[in-house]
Amino acid sequence: xxxxxxxxxxxxxxxxxxxxxxxxxxxxxxxxxxxxxxxxxxxxxxxxxxxxxxxxxxxxxxxxxxxxxxxxxxxxxxxxxxxxxxxxxxxxxxxxxxxxxxxxxxxxxxxxxxxxxxxxxxxxxxxxxxxxxxxxxxxxxxxxxxxxxxxxxxxxxxxxxxxxxxxxxxxxxxxxxxxxxxxxxxxxxxxxxxxxxxxxxxxxxxxxxxxxxxxxxxxxxxxxxxxxxxxxxxxxxxxxxxxxxxxxxxxxxxxxxxxxxxxxxxxxxxxxxxxxxxxxxxxxxxxxxxxxxxxxxxxxxxxxxxxxxxxxxxxxxxxxxxxxxxxxxxxxxxxxxxxxxxxxxxxxxxxxxxxxxxxxxxxxxxxxxxxxxxxxxxxxxxxxxxxxxxxxxxxxxxxxxxxxxxxxxxxxxxxxxxxxxxxxxxxxxxxxxxxxxxxxxxxxxxxxxxxxxxxxxxxxxxxxxxxxxxxxxxxxxxxxxxxxxxxxxxxxxxxxxxxxxxxxxxxxxxxxxxxxxx
RNA sequence: GGCUGAGUGGCAGAGUGGCUAUGCAGCGGACUGCAAAUCCGUGUACCUCGGUUCGACUCCGGGCUCAGCCUCCA
Numbered sequence: 073x074x075x076x077x078x079x080x081x082x083x084x085x086x087x088x089x090x091x092x093x094x095x096x097x098x099x100x101x102x103x104x105x106x107x108x109x110x111x112x113x114x115x116x117x118x119x120x121x122x123x124x125x126x127x128x129x130x131x132x133x134x135x136x137x138x139x140x141x142x143x144x145x146x147x148x149x150x151x152x153x154x155x156x157x158x159x160x161x162x163x164x165x166x167x168x169x170x171x172x173x174x175x176x177x178x179x180x181x182x183x184x185x186x187x188x189x190x191x192x193x194x195x196x197x198x199x200x201x202x203x204x205x206x207x208x209x210x211x212x213x214x215x216x217x218x219x220x221x222x223x224x225x226x227x228x229x230x231x232x233x234x235x236x237x238x239x240x241x242x243x244x245x246x247x248x249x250x251x252x253x254x255x256x257x258x259x260x261x262x263x264x265x266x267x268x269x270x271x272x273x274x275x276x277x278x279x280x281x282x283x284x285x286x287x288x289x290x291x292x293x294x295x296x297x298x299x300x301x302x303x304x305x306x307x308x309x310x311x312x313x314x315x316x317x318x319x320x321x322x323x324x325x326x327x328x329x330x331x332x333x334x335x336x337x338x339x340x341x342x343x344x345x346x347x348x349x350x351x352x353x354x355x356x357x358x359x360x361x362x363x364x365x366x367x368x369x370x371x372x373x374x375x376x377x378x379x380x381x382x383x384x385x386x387x388x389x390x391x392x393x394x395x396x397x398x399x400x401x402x403x404x405x406x407x408x409x410x411x412x413x414x415x416x417x418x419x420x421x422x423x424x425x426x427x428x429x430x431x432x433x434x435x436x437x438x439x440x441x442x443x444x445x446x447x448x449x450x451x452x453x454x455x456x457x458x459x460x461x462x463x464x465x466x467x468x469x470x471x472x473x474x475x476x477x478x479x480x481x482x483x484x485x486x487x488x489x490x491x492x493x494x495x496x497x498x499x500x501x502x503x504x505x506x507x508x509x510x511x512x513x514x515x516x517x518x519x520x521x522x523x524x525x526x527x528x529x530x531x532x533x534x535x536x537x538x539x540x541x542x543x544x545x546x547x548x549x550x551x552x553x554x555x556x557x558x559x560x561x562x563x564x565x566x567x568x569x570x571x572x573x574x575x576x577x578x579x580x581x582x583x584x585x586x587x588x589x590x
Numbered sequence: 591g592g593c594u595g596a597g598u599g600g601c602a603g604a605g606u607g608g609c610u611a612u613g614c615a616g617c618g619g620a621c622u623g624c625a626a627a628u629c630c631g632u633g634u635a636c637c638u639c640g641g642u643u644c645g646a647c648u649c650c651g652g653g654c655u656c657a658g659c660c661u662c663c664a
Binding site for chain 1: 625
């Protein structure tokens with residue numbers, strides 16, 4: 073029985089899907105104005121594993137995973153201006169880069185990847201519903217109950233056009249917060265449940281914002297009026313764009329229904345983003361929004377949160393120049409998803425050594441299907457059932473590996489059966505799916521390797537250039553084998569050292585010598 | 591200040607009211623021309639002070655330390 077830690081109740085609870093034939097999960101994805109960093113990698117990988125495991129439990133066809141893309145917001149506008157690009161030129165570019173990183177990390181594609189700009193209709197409808205039900209008000213209209221219907225006929229207009237074309241359009245006449253629409257937090261009774269805050273405490277600590285028409289510092293913006301030169305969509309409240317929180321409410325309910333099973337994201341989204349999503353969605357639909365809230369912990373550097381604002385982040389791209397993507401994936405999954413994850417080269421090196429051990433067990437063993445290997449699977453599943461305890465699941469993988477190594481000399485069949493199981497269980501985590509030789513020889517999945525090679529920095533290319541080609545390595549190994557036959561140990565060791573200097577480690581097996589890239 | 595979460599062996603990282611996590615590193619042995627890989631053996635870890643208990647690293651309370659949220663952030 074799968075149990076999940078539900079952040080709404082702060083407890084581990086049995087997971088009971090609303091509809092086992094269609095388990096539904098929404099995860100807050102990226103705001104696409106820059107390359108993804110390791111924090112994004114963690115969300116990507118963690119929820120990929122959740123997705124994989126749900127598919128395993130409920131069947132591949134019975135899980136719907138939605139991960140959105142935020143493709144309009146202040147930072148995107150700012151970045152596009154900096155780069156002199158149109159908004160969708162910028163966002164399309166970084167969506168491509170994000171997909172490339174996700175693919176490299178072995179992340180399955182979600183069933184849907186909705187983009188905010190493609191869901192303006194739903195967003196506007198939801199804001200209207202909130203206004204109609206008295207949960208939202210328009211700035212500048214003192215009477216929050218006031219009829220806003222005078223402009224409701226607007227949204228049909230021409231909002232579907234590519235926004236980039238409109239940046240310099242005639243939108244400039246609207247200024248300031250007059251067209252802003254805010255959510256009235258005081259109207260939502262359960263505000264603060266998810267983040268464990270109460271509105272009184274929040275008000276005490278609230279910062280006073282200047283230049284805002286909020287009636288309460290806790291209120292947040294649903295619709296932001298466009299300033300001159302900003303991109304906009306037509307709405308009943310004038311030209312503008314959606315606030316950040318409303319897009320997720322709209323896309324989630326649009327793709328998965330008003331009430332669905334799991335909502336995930338980084339811990340930093342718990343407040344205010346997810347709290348606001350609940351307030352919006354439940355007020356608008358009158359139904360419970362989400363049963364289970366899951367948040368993954370932060371990636372840290374030197375015991376400090378990795379974040380854009382602190383500037384202490386590594387992009388996925390940078391890390392993949394030094395480490396195999398599967399090593400990065402292993403590193404992420406080797407600690408529990410709710411724990412902090414400290415990044416350092418040393419830890420990545422250890423992850424590499426550990427993954428090497430696993431692939432070593434697979435090397436030279438032919439997987440054989442069948443056999444009694446239930447004990448390992450049972451323990452693996454028990455670990456995963458316990459709130460996706462991947463470190464414990466990985467421990468089972470190592471025990472399997474040791475057993476394979478014990479048996480490989482005496483009972484190849486039995487070893488093969490265990491190897492098949494190791495590969496199968498590894499697959500639940502998106503690990504160990506490559507030919508071991510490819511892993512040892514530093515071959516990345518072809519497409520990605522070619523792609524990275526063409527994009528990586530000169531230092532990286534220089535390193536690669538200094539290494540020996542596989543053909544040259546094979547030739548040297550042959551020469552060494554010849555020397556060993558003649559018991560010319562000096563020559564044999566010289567060749568081994570020469571290869572070692574290039575990061576190639578030799579292993580003399582009973583039949584032949586194999587090698588791996590260090 | 592308010593609210594979370596965390597403190598485990600050299601390092602990383604699970605877990606449990608009494609019984610081996612696991613990995614990396616180290617040490618001893620086997621194997622090897624020597625290595626590497628692998629196997630076998632090996633480490634009386636659980637922040638601190640009280641309490642509950644036959645028994646607590648594990649439950650409760652105080653303290654100390656760290657991280658996070660309360661502002662954009664995965």
